[in-house]
Amino acid sequence: xxxxxxxxxxxxxxxxxxxxxxxxxxxxxxxxxxxxxxxxxxxxxxxxxxxxxxxxxxxxxxxxxxxxxxxxxxxxxxxxxxxxxxxxxxxxxxxxxxxxxxxxxxxxxxxxxxxxxxxxxxxxxxxxxxxxxxxxxxxxxxxxxxxxxxxxxxxxxxxxxxxxxxxxxxxxxxxxxxxxxxxxxxxxxxxxxxxxxxxxxxxxxxxxxxxxxxxxxxxxxxxxxxxxxxxxxxxxxxxxxxxxxxxxxxxxxxxxxxxxxxxxxxxxxxxxxxxxxxxxxxxxxxxxxxxxxxxxxxxxxxxxxxxxxxxxxxxxxxxxxxxxxxxxxxxxxxxxxxx
Amino acid sequence: xxxxxxxxxxxxxxxxxxxxxxxxxxxxxxxxxxxxxxxxxxxxxxxxxxxxxxxxxxxxxxxxxxxxxxxxxxxxxxxxxxxxxxxxxxxxxxxxxxxxxxxxxxxxxxxxxxxxxxxxxxxxxxxxxxxxxxxxxxxxxxxxxxxxxxxxxxxxxxxxxxxxxxxxxxxxxxxxxxxxxxxxxxxxxxxxxxxxxxxxxxxxxxxxxxxxxxxxxxxxxxxxxxxxxxxxxxxxxxxxxxxxxxxxxxxxxxxxxxxxxxxxxxxxxxxxxxxxxxxxxxxxxxxxxxxxxxxxxxxxxxxxxxxxxxxxxxxxxxxxxxxxxxxxxxxxxxxxxxx
Numbered sequence: 001x002x003x004x005x006x007x008x009x010x011x012x013x014x015x016x017x018x019x020x021x022x023x024x025x026x027x028x029x030x031x032x033x034x035x036x037x038x039x040x041x042x043x044x045x046x047x048x049x050x051x052x053x054x055x056x057x058x059x060x061x062x063x064x065x066x067x068x069x070x071x072x073x074x075x076x077x078x079x080x081x082x083x084x085x086x087x088x089x090x091x092x093x094x095x096x097x098x099x100x101x102x103x104x105x106x107x108x109x110x111x112x113x114x115x116x117x118x119x120x121x122x123x124x125x126x127x128x129x130x131x132x133x134x135x136x137x138x139x140x141x142x143x144x145x146x147x148x149x150x151x152x153x154x155x156x157x158x159x160x161x162x163x164x165x166x167x168x169x170x171x172x173x174x175x176x177x178x179x180x181x182x183x184x185x186x187x188x189x190x191x192x193x194x195x196x197x198x199x200x201x202x203x204x205x206x207x208x209x210x211x212x213x214x215x216x217x218x219x220x221x222x223x224x225x226x227x228x229x230x231x232x233x234x235x236x237x238x239x240x241x242x243x244x245x246x247x248x249x250x251x252x253x254x255x256x257x258x259x260x261x262x263x264x265x266x267x268x269x270x271x272x273x274x275x276x277x278x279x280x281x282x283x284x285x286x287x288x289x290x291x292x293x294x295x296x297x298x299x300x301x302x303x304x305x306x307x308x309x310x311x312x313x314x315x316x317x318x319x320x321x322x323x324x325x326x327x328x329x330x331x332x333x334x335x336x337x338x339x
Numbered sequence: 340x341x342x343x344x345x346x347x348x349x350x351x352x353x354x355x356x357x358x359x360x361x362x363x364x365x366x367x368x369x370x371x372x373x374x375x376x377x378x379x380x381x382x383x384x385x386x387x388x389x390x391x392x393x394x395x396x397x398x399x400x401x402x403x404x405x406x407x408x409x410x411x412x413x414x415x416x417x418x419x420x421x422x423x424x425x426x427x428x429x430x431x432x433x434x435x436x437x438x439x440x441x442x443x444x445x446x447x448x449x450x451x452x453x454x455x456x457x458x459x460x461x462x463x464x465x466x467x468x469x470x471x472x473x474x475x476x477x478x479x480x481x482x483x484x485x486x487x488x489x490x491x492x493x494x495x496x497x498x499x500x501x502x503x504x505x506x507x508x509x510x511x512x513x514x515x516x517x518x519x520x521x522x523x524x525x526x527x528x529x530x531x532x533x534x535x536x537x538x539x540x541x542x543x544x545x546x547x548x549x550x551x552x553x554x555x556x557x558x559x560x561x562x563x564x565x566x567x568x569x570x571x572x573x574x575x576x577x578x579x580x581x582x583x584x585x586x587x588x589x590x591x592x593x594x595x596x597x598x599x600x601x602x603x604x605x606x607x608x609x610x611x612x613x614x615x616x617x618x619x620x621x622x623x624x625x626x627x628x629x630x631x632x633x634x635x636x637x638x639x640x641x642x643x644x645x646x647x648x649x650x651x652x653x654x655x656x657x658x659x660x661x662x663x664x665x666x667x668x669x670x671x672x673x674x675x676x677x678x
Contacts, residue, residue: 282657325631327395329632
């Protein structure tokens with residue numbers, strides 16, 4: 001028979017100290033991994049200190065994975081492709097982690113259920129780990145702690161990391177700053193979609209995959225492949241000699257996944273042997289360094305109570321129409337300079 | 340016969356002082372307007388001081404326009420719609436300005452030519468003004484000086500301002516922060532495109548227009564309208580009672596432009612009379628105030644030579660692999676705190 005104490009223990013969340021969390025991650029415990037990621041995502045000051053120590057400890061065991069950024073417009077079937085590619089990777093003896101950035105809506109919360117249904121097989125497999133992360137408003141498609149989450153997953157034994165992001169916008173350069181390989185997923189279209197932002201995104205891509213190449217779409221997918229191939233030939237050659245391939249696949253029917261896998265392996269081999277992979281990771285480390293510094297400046301500034309006092313007074317003059325935003329800001333800045 | 344001096348004067352760009360620029364703007368001189376916008380986009384310190392004075396002077400004469408943010412995926416025909424809508428506005432006695440954010444590529448420069456060919460009629464009309472602005476990398480779809488450019492255009496007599504941005508990403512909230520009305524342009528699709536980011540963008544929209552509703556697309560456009568109408572009914576009601584309309588149009592054939600115009604006028608009337616328009620502009624002023632403050636913090640920090648010395652030393656330890664990015668940042672921060 002249940003005692004009150006049993007019930008209590010059922011609902012008690014066990015507290016771990018930093019060392020226990022680190023050891024848990026190293027031993028491959030995904031529950032502890034999840035908690036650690038929650039910790040690095042936390043904005044509480046005490047959590048941040050712990051998170052810093054944990055990430056620091058994990059850094060040494062990290063880096064031994066292929067980090068793949070995957071982007072494409074809504075409806076391109078990214079999640080289905082990730083499910084198929086992840087299952088393929090597991091078949092090759094890999095352990096796969098998916099960090100999916102969830103920008104869906106700033107008003108409605110999350111779409112974890114969505115991920116569960118779209119990545120069903122990965123979700124049920126013990127060699128796979130799926131973690132949806134909130135994207136923080138305007139930060140550009142990558143969560144503030146995605147980089148740290150990659151490190152933690154790697155230290156937990158995952159060696160095939162997929163970072164999914166939505167949008168054909170500016171977030172891609174943020175993903176580019178933390179992935180080894182950047183995969184652009186597209187769908188067959190009317191044929192004239194190579195305009196505006198896509199060209200910029202295309203330049204970042206290490207490969208383009210045209211998904212949903214099945215049934216009626218097959219011919220259109222093949223046409224799209226030609227268009228992309230031409231566009232790529234005209235606009236880009238990677239400085240270290242990588243030829244950006246364009247492939248078609250049907251994630252739904254699992255056709256062409258092996259070809260995508262081959263591209264990844266070819267890329268890994270080529271970029272390692274010519275030294276590009278390590279150069280790129282160094283650049284990314286530098287980017288990360290400045291990211292942390294930037295966060296510090298922001299926090300340091302906004303947590304100052306004098307700053308708060310000055311700014312909220314000036315904000316009032318803006319809201320009451322007594323000063324223009326520019327004038328008020330100028331006044332505030334000259335007061336800030338005297339601090 | 341030409342003298343050397345004539346040639347010289349042909350290529351000399353006349354220098355104006357701040358007062359001349361302000362008077363030029365007030366008198367409706369678009370050449371001076373263009374120069375002033377270049378000035379507010381400049382990152383040079385001396386330009387910034389002048390720019391601040393000019394914008395400050397223009398603020399009083401600004402605000403008497405409808406500011407429309409227009410977004411939609413590449414290929415939706417935004418430019419053609421802007422051309423048609425702008426021409427319609429001119430027919431109603433308005434003066435139309437288009438600020439098109441050009442995110443195209445961080446590597447290739449601009450697409451001014453593209454705008455010229457897509458907005459041909461506006462481009463040739465003396466009551467219209469088109470200004471492509473660079474978007475600054477990751478800032479979110481809106482250029483750093485778009486807000487200021489709106490003020491300058493208004494003071495120059497333009498009272499119908501269209502701010503175009505590309506992308507179905509995070510940039511929309513930045514446009515939302517400076518437009519009175521946010522128009523989402525879509526094209527007829529396969530019917531399942533209401534996922535992920537689009538739902539978030541949909542929540543920001545004050546109206547949805549399904550463009551390219553012509554020829555074979557007409558039926559699909561009508562279907563898309565039903566889908567959007569349902570989605571909007573399920574997910575949103577504007578707090579002040581505005582019912583988000585969904586319309587179809589063909590900018591190419593100029594069909595339905597009058598309906599889009601009617602929506603804009605209805606919105607303007609309703610939002611003015613209930614006080615929402617002025618509340619929203621106040622919120623936007625506050626946002627702007629904090630934007631300027633933020634820029635100040637950044638500049639103030641990075642222009643400090645001690646900061647530079649500390650950071651470049653630590654950066655070296657990251658690049659040489661002597662310290663992890665986190666460790667190096669932590670060390671740098673403790674040195675920064677001692678400054």
